[in-house]
Amino acid sequence: MNNGILIFIGVLLTMLWSWYGFVVNNFRTLGKVEPDTLLTGERYPTGRSGAQNQGQEVYRANGCASCHTMQVRVKGNGADIERGWGKRNTVLRDFLQDDHVFLGQVRVGPDLAGIGTRPYATREWHLLHLWDPRSVVPNSLMPRYPYLFEVRKIRGGVPSRDALQLAPQFRHDVPEGSEVVPTAEANSLVTYLMSLQSDVGLFDAPVLTNRVASAAAPAAQTNETAETNAPAATNQ
Amino acid sequence: MTAHTTEVRAERPAKTVVYPPPQEIDYSCRKPLLLLFTASVAWLIVSLLFGILAAVKMHAPGMLADVAALTYGRVAAISSSTLLYGFLSQAGIAIALWLFARNGKTFLVLPNAGIGGAILWNIAVLAGVLGIMRGGMNHFPAYEMPYEITPVFLVAFLILGLSGLLTFVARTEREVYPSLWFLFTAFFVFPWIMTVAYTLLGRYDVRGIFEPIVSTWFANQFVMLWLAPIALAVIFYLLPKLSGQPLYSRPLAIFGFWLYLLGATASGFQNYWALPGWMPTLSATVNALLAIPVLAIVYNWVKTSWKHNRARRAKDPANKYLVFSAWAFVIGGILGVILSCPAFDRVIGMTVFVQGSAMWTLYAFIGMAFFAAIYHIVPRLTEIDWPRTNKVHFALSVAGIVLVTGALLLGGIVQGSAINDLNIPFATNAAAKGVSNRVVPFIGISTIGLILLLIAQFALLANLATMMKAYCYRCCGIGSREVAR
Numbered sequence: 184m185n186n187g188i189l190i191f192i193g194v195l196l197t198m199l200w201s202w203y204g205f206v207v208n209n210f211r212t213l214g215k216v217e218p219d220t221l222l223t224g225e226r227y228p229t230g231r232s233g234a235q236n237q238g239q240e241v242y243r244a245n246g247c248a249s250c251h252t253m254q255v256r257v258k259g260n261g262a263d264i265e266r267g268w269g270k271r272n273t274v275l276r277d278f279l280q281d282d283h284v285f286l287g288q289v290r291v292g293p294d295l296a297g298i299g300t301r302p303y304a305t306r307e308w309h310l311l312h313l314w315d316p317r318s319v320v321p322n323s324l325m326p327r328y329p330y331l332f333e334v335r336k337i338r339g340g341v342p343s344r345d346a347l348q349l350a351p352q353f354r355h356d357v358p359e360g361s362e363v364v365p366t367a368e369a370n371s372l373v374t375y376l377m378s379l380q381s382d383v384g385l386f387d388a389p390v391l392t393n394r395v396a397s398a399a400a401p402a403a404q405t406n407e408t409a410e411t412n413a414p415a416a417t418n419q
Numbered sequence: 420m421t422a423h424t425t426e427v428r429a430e431r432p433a434k435t436v437v438y439p440p441p442q443e444i445d446y447s448c449r450k451p452l453l454l455l456f457t458a459s460v461a462w463l464i465v466s467l468l469f470g471i472l473a474a475v476k477m478h479a480p481g482m483l484a485d486v487a488a489l490t491y492g493r494v495a496a497i498s499s500s501t502l503l504y505g506f507l508s509q510a511g512i513a514i515a516l517w518l519f520a521r522n523g524k525t526f527l528v529l530p531n532a533g534i535g536g537a538i539l540w541n542i543a544v545l546a547g548v549l550g551i552m553r554g555g556m557n558h559f560p561a562y563e564m565p566y567e568i569t570p571v572f573l574v575a576f577l578i579l580g581l582s583g584l585l586t587f588v589a590r591t592e593r594e595v596y597p598s599l600w601f602l603f604t605a606f607f608v609f610p611w612i613m614t615v616a617y618t619l620l621g622r623y624d625v626r627g628i629f630e631p632i633v634s635t636w637f638a639n640q641f642v643m644l645w646l647a648p649i650a651l652a653v654i655f656y657l658l659p660k661l662s663g664q665p666l667y668s669r670p671l672a673i674f675g676f677w678l679y680l681l682g683a684t685a686s687g688f689q690n691y692w693a694l695p696g697w698m699p700t701l702s703a704t705v706n707a708l709l710a711i712p713v714l715a716i717v718y719n720w721v722k723t724s725w726k727h728n729r730a731r732r733a734k735d736p737a738n739k740y741l742v743f744s745a746w747a748f749v750i751g752g753i754l755g756v757i758l759s760c761p762a763f764d765r766v767i768g769m770t771v772f773v774q775g776s777a778m779w780t781l782y783a784f785i786g787m788a789f790f791a792a793i794y795h796i797v798p799r800l801t802e803i804d805w806p807r808t809n810k811v812h813f814a815l816s817v818a819g820i821v822l823v824t825g826a827l828l829l830g831g832i833v834q835g836s837a838i839n840d841l842n843i844p845f846a847t848n849a850a851a852k853g854v855s856n857r858v859v860p861f862i863g864i865s866t867i868g869l870i871l872l873l874i875a876q877f878a879l880l881a882n883l884a885t886m887m888k889a890y891c892y893r894c895c896g897i898g899s900r901e902v903a904r
Contacts, residue, residue, distance in 0.1 A: 201684030244554035246492015254693040281627035322847035327484035
């Protein structure tokens with residue numbers, strides 16, 4: 184190994200196999216993936232709206248992916264589905280129409296792959312949560328995002344239709360006679376979050392209904408799962 | 420006829436190579452290297468400051484919430500990208516240039532262009548930090564700076580890399596040491612992966628689903644084939660040198676090198692289960708198999724230095740860093756195997772354990788190897804010994820690294836078991852303490868570790884400044900006489 188050219192060729196070949204295998208090969212195969220046609224005749228996933236795409240940019244620019252994953256693991260590998268984070272495991276095809284995909288690495292906060300399907304997560308909930316997470320989730324570790332909101336004087340004595348309904352302890356120095364209104368950024372971020380559903384059953388990622396689960400597992404165990412499900416669902 | 424040619428050959432004088440003296444080689448490197456080293460330590464301090472800020476924000480989520488530029492996600496991204504590009508890459512380039520020159524027994528080529536490259540590199544890091552603050556960050560691990568800055572990094576690297584490559588070509592010592600194989604790999608891989616990241620993650624609008632694959636591939640190559648080979652090169656160079664022993668086995672080094680390369684190129688996807696199944700499966704398998712080259716490499720080091728000239732080795736301030744880094748390489752390999760086991764992954768996947776393991780590789784293995792190199796190289800560049808406080812730096816660095824990574828590894832196990840335990844809610848309620856709040860104490864311990872690391876780096880920077888002042892005085896009469904010994 185004293186010949187520079189030979190080392191060069193060896194390193195080149197080693198890098199080439201990795202580059203071809205992971206980058207070029209996936210570029211060719213994933214580039215051809217089409218949306219699925221469901222049994223109902225619908226296409227999945229559907230394209231994203233402009234607001235959702237803008238929300239995705241807000242999600243990216245604020246580094247949300249450093250604390251939130253979007254990878255619900257398959258049933259049996261961790262308790263993600265039992266926790267109510269999603270109806271089925273996440274597959275790459277869920278993000279087929281996305282400009283950016285935020286799989287994430289660490290779950291400091293909960294997984295967001297199915298945040299749009301959780302019943303408590305309404306638009307109002309999301310906006311309050313962004314203004315001060317502790318106003319809706321006590322003891323949350325998430326930072327506040329006050330710069331996604333505009334604090335302005337109430338004009339003409341009539342509060343704005345979009346103004347947040349804040350409890351007094353969460354007003355955070357907003358003076359009396361002023362209101363907190365979400366900016367376009369906050370609104371588009373919420374639109375994006377509410378679109379994250381991944382609840383359509385696919386051939387390789389089916390939604391396991393209770394009927395299937397109870398047929399597969401003994402009855403006693405199913406009951407137990409159902410009971411433990413309750414606190415998980417209400418506590419995200 | 421035959422007799423005639425033999426005669427001619429015999430008459431030809433034996434080829435003798437005159438090696439330049441080591442001091443002159445060091446002299447040729449000194450300007451760009453001192454700049455790169457000082458700047459890299461400064462960036463490490465910046466990275467730790469932002470890391471501490473991010474950790475404190477975990478305890479006090481309301482702190483500085485009004486400042487968009489300092490929101491948690493951006494602060495964390497700044498901390499990691501200044502560590503990777505400001506400190507590790509920059510110090511790595513400087514170390515590589517010196518090793519190219521010293522191993523090849525030749526002068527550094529284009530040293531003055533290297534100064535330009537170093538300045539450009541630092542401008543790029545600064546621009547990246549400002550870009551993240553302004554909201555231009557990417558969500559890709561190890562590629563968080565805005566993609567528009569990548570060309571600046573590439574140009575800076577082209578200058579510095581050309582300097583290294585030409586030095587390698589101009590070597591007078593024809594035997595290529597193992598450390599040069601690793602350096603060669605690193606310098607070959609860096610422009611490749613940066614170009615791929617720039618084109619596919621930034622410049623051109625590829626499909627979103629292709630993104631996580633390219634970004635994971637990039638992040639893995641960045642650590643495993645750009646930073647880690649430089650650290651391995653440092654150990655392969657310094658360990659025999661400080662022990663005064665030749666490397667135990669060159670064939671074993673060749674075996675370890677190629678197997679490490681083969682494994683490292685396919686690693687990195689093991690914890691991404693949303694990707695097509697063959698990728699995490701292949702990576703997990705390969706990652707576990709990486710134990711073989713790790714063992715081969717470490718066995719070689721142990722045989723080279725275990726019982727030889729310990730007293731001689733201990734005289735060099737680099738020694739303790741070197742030994743720590745070498746063992747950290749083994750532990751890093753074990754952590755890699757743990758992360759690839761599905762049974763463990765079920766618990767620790769996507770927890771702070773993953774972060775802790777990454778921190779271990781970056782600080783304990785790569786960072787400490789780079790410190791060893793800095794401690795070995797800088798006195799040779801300035802011809803001034805380290806002030807005595809370098810013991811403070813080592814002790815605090817080790818304590819900091821152990822606290823940071825240990826807390827995150829343990830915290831990851833607690834966090835992962837809590838996520839899989841349905842009786843524990845995610846956020847704390849009246850009935851039970853939540854998953855996220857259970858992690859907070861561990862983040863607190865890791866914050867203490869970060870603070871220790873920060874104090875240590877201030878000591879290192881102060882020492883570097885003292886040495887430079889003394890050097891400037893002796894060389895050109897600038898500054899006061901007091902610091903010069």
